[in-house]
Amino acid sequence: MTGEQSEHPPIGDTAGSPPTGGITRKKLLKAAVVAAPAPFLVGALPALAGNRTPSGQSLDPTPYCDDGDDPTPPQMEGPYFKPNSPQRTSMLDGTGTRLVLTGTVYGLACQPIANALLDFWQADANGAYDNTGFRFRGHQYTNSQGAFSLTTIVPGLYPGRTRHIHVKVQAPGRPILTTQLYFPGEPRNATDSLYNPALLMSIQNVGTERRATFDFVLNVNQTPGPTPTSTGTPPPSGTWRAGVSYPVGTQVSYNSLNYRCQIAHTSMVGWEPPNAPALWQRI
């Protein structure tokens, strides 16, 4: 398909590359997953935690969330993101192998982030993106424990790329993380220049479906203690209000600035228009 190749960064463009830094235990664990024979790939290690190698060898205790130095790396958006995706946790919009992806969104202090926005998009079983409608597109928010669950299908392949799922993740009032998730054991992982093993999901085969896990770590500073979920924004001036179901296209004002709703949602404290560019576009 035309345009698919544009998901590859031009030579010399490192914008989509993960930040460089020291090798962490998590990266080593993920490298072990990549290198492991196929039978060990299925459910061998969760995406972020684990204290045994596939052979059962004990390792040093692993921090519950992360090593503290490597938030989930960004990747390029690609050509097929569309705003205004429907809010839903299931996007079974066509035939394919059922895939249930679950996980938690954390900040740098390993505290889960409630009400984080996740906006997923992917190809259908034939490797095609729906650019006229919203098949295999959907957004949701993490619950009070920072957890999310997406029911979808295993995306198909298209020329030039390995199998992947796109996602944007945003904590309230924080910048958007745009990245992609990958599947273990894919032959094209070895040849896709965008592929990053730090973005591998952990996948189990359960009957005819796949169950995947991936935990995001956002570059959000946190203080230990109860989950910080709100920016504590003082009451605004303007027409925007929390607790309102805003359809796409709604225009509101907030502290003397005007915004148009990009994704239908129910507003909440922490998702004020200036804090939620995925939801509100300045006009």
Ligand SMILES: [Fe+2]
């Ligand atoms: Fe893609």
